[in-house]
Amino acid sequence: MGDDSRPRRILADLSSALRRDPKIDEFDFIYCPEPVVNRSPVVLENHKLGLQTWSIKLLFNFVYKNLLKNTAAVKDLKSLHEFSCTVLLLNPDCYTVWNLRKELVTKRYIKADDDLKLATLIQTKHPKSPETFIQRRWLLQQLFPSSTSTSSSKRTQPSHHHHSTAQQANGNSFHNQHHSNGTPAHPAGSASHPADAFELTERHRQVVDREMDACRAAADRYPSNYNAWSHRIWVLKEITRLDTGVLLKELESTKSWVKQHISDHSGFNYRYFLIKSLSCHHPHEDVLRMIHEELVFTSNLIENFPGHEAIWYHRRSILTLGRECLQRGCCRVSYTTPHTLDYVKRIESPNGVEMCEDISDTEPLVQGEKEWLLLKDFSSASSFPGPKTSTSSSSAKMDPVDHAEYAAYERSISCAEENIGDALALLLHKEDLFMELLYKKCFKVDRPQLQRCIDSHKKWLCHVQF
Template identity: 40%
Template sequence: MASNDKRGWRLFSDLNNAFRRDPEINEFDFIPVLEPKNNRSPVVLVDHKLGLELWSVKILFQYVYHTLMGWRNKKSYKFIDPQEIAMLARAVVLVNPECYTAWNVRKELIESGDILELDDLRLSALVLTKHPKSSETFVHRRWVLGRFIENHLQSSQGSTKSTGSCVDGFISMEAIDLNLEASQNQLSLQNGDGSLNVSAVSDYHRQMKVEIDVCRCAAEKYPCNYYAWSQRIWLIQHCYNCSTQVLLSELQVTESWVERHISDTCGFHYRQFLLTTLFAQRDQLRDQFSMQYVAIMQKEHKFVQDLISTYPGHEAMWNHRKYVFHSLHNLYCTECRRDEGENESNLKKTRLENDHHILEQKEIDCVQQNELKCKDIHQKRFAQNYIDWIQKTVIK
């Protein structure tokens, strides 16, 4: 049943006028005004920030939702212009982004050419500023990005390579920009692959920078935002083909993030994804970047040790330490087995430097001498659980 409140139409009109006045709106939120206090519009636009007074949210939503659903279900046979349908769907998802029907309407309008992909990506990014953990918004964004990627692959001049893979050519360590959030365009052209359209590659990486920023902002706004970090993993896998250089970049970029969010398990899980993926590319790490995977893991081990010492009593860091230590332990065990068939001098050297039994004892001693003596009761409990885990699970 359509809403009979005529204020809904006026609110819808004011919202559309705000988007027409400022196409660069980059943030949306509700303003905690519970009742109208004067004769002015509850739609507020200041410095690219869009606000909607709380008292008007329900009125607006009832109007746009019932109008859109009436058209969708053919209950209203009145012709509605595709652009108005797009604006109705936009208003619906701004208030309630979990309405998958509204997103499906926008998908159909994208396929018919009535909405541009980049415009829709801007809208979903705007929605995430208010609803950073909206699963439907991230799902829809992946669908649009899939079309965006396909279109850019088709725009390449006869290349069959994914745009993301063109950073995988040999690059000296001095040429690596290890800040993915700061610059992508230079990275994409380092190996001089002339088979790709340079403008298309530049546009592609510019948009991918936006995608990383969207994920980062959503993760900042909502703690342990599984959907934002899953989206970031999806980007690395599907938009960058797990490029070794991008993985190294992300590993460095997210160091400062986890330092500022020490209880966020999703941030540590993302680093585990990066490290696990780099393990599969350890030969390329050695041959193209002159880096040893074990050195990366040793650095990560020192990193998480320092975090635990600096910020005691947070379980997320201890769980990450388990992953890192278990990975290092497996690497040392593999190295020892590999060297068993070599000559005695090499075997002796391996046992002195890489023996996994020494690693186990050193780790236990380190925890007993530091974290187990901490005054924080939670830190002591986590430390004891960690030692028990090593003795029961790792040592066999």
């Protein structure tokens, strides 16, 4: 047909560009409302592929119409490959076309690795596309059929109705991980993932690293990218089976990411998932140390970015996890002994201040309680807002009692090397002190916003009875 000549030429140019440069790493639309005479709308330069906007509607209508017309009895797999690839570059949320790609993979016309590369290219333009992440999961199951669980394999068989169900299942899994106090759905060593029947090979590690990079790039391009972080968790659970080495590597690598995206709740939720997963099968003392380090990490973030609620919410999750670990008796710490509990009870009695002089400073937690009691009157007398400072035009200086407060809090952090259980218990106990010191130190920030965050955190502390 004469009307089809132009979209056919555009399709041929686009397919040729994809074949000519297998290292294409980015795709986007180039704003150009009117066609330029004798010039193709397809632009390929430095491994970057672009398509001028005037041709999008014309090309999509032509390709999609012909794709659906010939789907029932497709014999030309090459045309099916080109048509489906073009449609997905323009609109990746078409699950029918993704299912056609599944048929090409099962017929071995294309490799699963190649389709993963296409998905990565698509996500440079459409980083939040849920159907693309669902396709990635299906492709990974083809690469590692023995790694993924039987239920997951059944859930992601090629069908036109598969995507919505799989998306809901994976989405609910992510939601439950971060909005409940339950344990991960598949902790290492559980019946779903027998640790003694699985070994993480070099091939696994290469693919996992590639998936982590793809998810990281998608999260960079779209803030709070739920689908990217959900896929990242799925890879850890189904492909690595919550391998300790991979979890620790992810915990370290995401630290710099959340520093650069301090308002992204999803990134902090992912760190909580990592620590929660590690707590299920890691040595107890190491778990407490990880929680302690995360609290110190969030303290530093809040001091630098005090008005960002995402950090405060993450801190609450870690505080709750720390309390749960201590209450479960994850390690033998002095605060759980009747001897120490008796000291604490006596310290908080009406004559506690006087008897503090008779308490041995060798008891780390008791010494911390002693410091807390001596500072208690000051903390309760200090009103929010309004730090007590000796101010000058350029800076504010702490009063001597502020230095004592700060020293007490610093000791609760530095004593981690001596007894991590006591150190964590002290941090949990001194949360009010942390907020008081924070308000005094952050005198150059937006005070109303900081005040709202502190008030909200104090209400939460009262609610959970820390």
